């Protein structure tokens with residue numbers, strides 16, 4: 210019977226020319242931290258170019274605000290805006306004790322991550338699939354008592370830039386797909402973010418690192434082929450945010466809160482400052498208006514908002530963890546709390562700015578049996594990647610802020626009644642400004 214059924218499927222395929230019998234689809238989600246949408250423009254990137262020919266390339270994608278690593282990665286895994294998934298910052302903090310933990314230590318604060326929204330690993334596993342994760346932010350945590358069934362968290366002081374490690378990690382993930390039959394894996398690389406911070410996005414060092422990323426893209430696709438996965442595996446590559454250049458020098462009027470007339474740290478109960486362009490303040494009782502009035506308009510490149518008055522497009526208001534006053538700067542500037550003698554922020558590149566800024570936009574590529582070939586599409590928000598992945602995997606998504614209809618035209622299975630948004634990239638490039646700056650760790 211089985212043989213007859215297979216024959217029917219084969220006949221249908223031959224007659225109709227459509228892939229009736231589909232292999233089970235797998236998804237590998239890869240993030241190259243801080244890979245800005247236009248990083249392939251000033252570097253020769255043969256492997257990224259080939260991936261675009263063999264699959265789908267978006268002009269750029271828009272991350273959620275706050276454009277920093279852990280929050281935006283959790284949006285990729287959940288399809289939710291940051292105010293809705295609750296991982297609102299790279300740093301865990303406690304306003305009662307003024308305790309703070311950095312990016313890496315916060316990976317291990319379970320309640321910071323497990324606060325109501327399930328990442329795709331757990332949803333996939335609950336629906337009978339197998340999921341894994343390597344170094345992706347959020348991997349260390351459990352969610353409602355469950356973890357990704359195969360996972361690896363990087364050790365502290367991990368060398369995120371080591372190219373040999375990248376290849377080892379790639380082969381490891383491919384063996385998870387082949388030998389353990391995983392259906393979904395998320396894989397994280399810490400570059401070109403670190404290089405962008407240290408040297409700036411316009412530096413030769415950043416361009417060299419993009420070449421390394423491109424070599425890795427070639428390695429990843431070769432490894433998939435060597436492991437016999439090309440007919441099943443869909444590879445989605447994107448990033449968490451972009452990067453922009455920080456203005457330095459005697460002519461730059463830096464933003465230092467302690468120097469602003471009428472503002473005093475004695476009115477502040479808790480602060481999250483000196484972390485690139487963004488900050489949050491918890492005023493002492495009765496001091497909110499004093500602080501707000503002093504800071505609002507104090508510097509032409511400083512934005513000051515009460516939490517409940519935040520611009521709607523940022524979706525960064527409706528969460529108890531967000532503090533009553535939210536601050537951010539224009540590209541080129543960072544937010545300093547106190548400046549006594551020397552600056553505490555040295556990065557030449559930063560991120561964390563408004564997600565409408567072009568320099569905050571990541572890249573996007575996808576290739577595999579589910580995707581069209583040689584298709585360029587217009588920009589979309591990264592909340593829409595989650596429902597796309599769920600659709601390819603054949604699982605029911607959790608409640609999310611994305612829409613499959615935004616990305617569905619990338620898929621070969623889509624009935625293209627309307628023309629997908631195809632963008633002329635060369636035309637778009639001439640209209641984009643050449644700004645770059647970035648901060649963030651990692």
Ligand SMILES: [Zn+2]
Nearest residue numbers: 242278449651
């Ligand atoms: Zn990042």
